[in-house]
Amino acid sequence: MNWKAFLMIGLILTAFTATSALAIEGGNARKGKHLFKKSCKSCHDSGGEGGELTPMSKTMSQWDRYFKKKTDDHPGEVFKTISDKDKKDINQFLHDSAADSPAPATCG
Amino acid sequence: MKKILLCVSVAMLLSITAYATDHSEFIEGPFADATEVTKTCLECHEDAAIDFMKTPHWTWERKQVANGKEVTIGKKNLLNNYCGTVSSNEVHCMECHAGYGWKDKNFDFTDKTRVDCLVCHDTTGTYHKDGDNAGWPKEHVNLEEVAKEVGLPVRQNCNSCHALGGGGNNAKNGDISLVLDYPDRSIDVHMDADGNDFQCQECHKTEDHYIPGANLQTSPDGFNAISCEGCHDAEPHEQSRLNAHAKRVACQTCHIPVYAKEDPTQMDWDWSTGGKDESPAGIDGKIVRYKKTVGTQTWKADQEPSYAWFNGKAGIYLVGDKIDPKVPTPLAWPLGDINDKTAKIHPFKIHTGKQIYDTKNNYLITNHIYGPDAFWTTADWALSAKIGMETSGLPYSGEYGFAPTTMHWRIDHMVAPAEEALGCLDCHGDNGRMDWAALGYKGDPIDGK
Incomplete structure (x- = not known):
């Protein structure tokens, strides 16, 4: 095996480790589903002003990155009222039901 | 109407009590396994396991009269229209037993440390059991975090098995x-x-x-x-x-x-x-x-x-x-x-x-x-x-x-x-x-x- 192969394997392992470390955990996904329907779908339903969003709209890491970054610039008023704990639960639901998750879901 | 008002009042009182008890002050981990959590719970809730072990949620059977004769029956020994029987399938079925380690007929129903307090009292929604290890929690569960956040059961707890x-x-x-x-x-x-x-x-x-x-x-x-x-x-x-x-x-x-x-x-x-x-x-x-x-x-x-x-x-x-x-x-x-x-x-x-x-x-x-x-x-x-x-x-x-x-x-x-x-x-x-x-x-x- 040459050095290029070692480098490639190393990069893959690093990327995998980084992705795993970033993954959301500790949120209540079942409560998050309720909160997503109740709070988010008011704007993010079909035809809504925020554009339709379902868990399958993004991948697991995309959802995690969104909630990890500063979300104060979200234009929706409802979003600003959601507590950090509730956001974590919503993030967990969206992550667990994302397009590349073991159980992708269109509900919400 | 009075009964309904009484129910609501009791519910509110119970809710207040639940929120008032912050278990994070009493619980200190880490825990080697789930039985260690149970031991910690029983230090204060001394009679909880004794009481719980009398109930069908633990025994999965109860003496009663069925079809005109006295029998001791329950999920443990009946045959249903779904996966059939628990017998010989305990490792899978005990995902829904509020206990740890019931994998065969040798399970010790007198061992208080095998009572699973968390499955009913978890408020984080992160406590999960699997269908492949006789009722033990999944490996990734953070037992300390779950134990610190225990409270009165909510629908989500009951649904984990009943739904x-x-x-x-x-x-x-x-x-x-x-x-x-x-x-x-x-x-x-x-x-x-x-x-x-x-x-x-x-x-x-x-x-x-x-x-x-x-x-x-x-x-x-x-x-x-x-x-x-x-x-x-x-x-x-x-x-x-x-x-x-x-x-x-x-x-x-x-x-x-x-x-x-x-x-x-x-x-x-x-x-x-x-x-x-x-x-x-x-x-x-x-x-x-x-x-x-x-x-x-x-x-x-x-x-x-x-x-x-x-x-x-x-x-x-x-x-x-x-x-x-x-x-x-x-x-x-x-x-x-x-x-x-x-x-x-x-x-x-x-x-x-x-x-x-x-x-x-x-x-x-x-x-x-x-x-x-x-x-x-x-x-x-x-x-x-x-x-x-x-x-x-x-x-x-x-x-x-x-x-x-x-x-x-x-x-x-x-x-x-x-x-x-x-x-x-x-x-x-x-x-x-x-x-x-x-x-x-x-x-x-x-x-x-």
Whole structure:
């Protein structure tokens, strides 16, 4: 095996480790589903002003990155009222039901 | 009305108590395993395990009279219309036992450290058990974090087993699904998360860890069944005609016009097609589903209940009872008829199935489905039947076939808003939903028949 192969394997392992470390955990996904329907779908339903969003709209890491970054610039008023704990639960639901998750879901 | 106000007041008091007890001050980890958490809980809650170990949530059996004889029965030793029997399949089934490590007949029911406090008292929603390790929590569960956040059970705790048991969300009951985690008013007026927000123990009033309720199959004697009259008056309507109905018609009949709201429930499980590499015809993957390991299943949402007289007691199939394989064998069915003055017309889900049976001895087989030598792994009916019967101790001829079975399930949850309750014509109209002849009437009783 040459050095290029070692480098490639190393990069893959690093990327995998980084992705795993970033993954959301500790949120209540079942409560998050309720909160997503109740709070988010008011704007993010079909035809809504925020554009339709379902868990399958993004991948697991995309959802995690969104909630990890500063979300104060979200234009929706409802979003600003959601507590950090509730956001974590919503993030967990969206992550667990994302397009590349073991159980992708269109509900919400 | 006074009773309702009292219920709400007690609920509020209990809620305040729950929030007031911050367990993070008392709990210190890390914990080597889940039994260490239990030991910590019992340091303060000294009698909790002693009380809990007396209940069917721990024993999975109870001495009672069924089919006219005294028996000790429960989930532990009955045969149902889904995965069959617990016997020889404990490692899988104990995902829903509130204990740790019940993997075979040698489980120590006197070991208090094996009580699983967290499955009912977790408030984080992160505590999960698996169907492959005899009721131990999944490896990734942060036991310390969960233990620090314990509180009174909420619907999500109960649903983890009562909604998911039997092979998927709402597989069994029909009226208990994950939609009840946080339902809106149209799903259930009592549990409406933005309204009454009743938790299960509002009606299943719990004392010393004993949770009342009477599943048709495991409590055929009807012991400690829940009644609407626990909160509502026996004559709750303004109209006397409706109150007169309440004498022979259960509240649930009019007030739960539809079950399996949002989440479909399993209506049929045909094991006879299992084990084949090619799925049979008619599989659409949604309503009718096929897997080699389980055979064919039919799932439906928004179901109109079936109706039968019910006096609170049930008949059940006991392991070893003879069957006639040419006709459906009922495994649990309501007792009572039109002449039984204690019986009322009650809504039910009727689940149908086809199950493996001994063609020479003419009784259902206690099948071995979970494990390296079991049907889900080998797809070998002959082997799994042999092992399953050896474990349960029932003589086995070695010859098997498949016979039709049925199982009634009480419909008690998913109570609709009053304005959606059944109206007169829903039962007494030209296309009414009641099968009057099956109920013992000569015709619609409104015509004096």
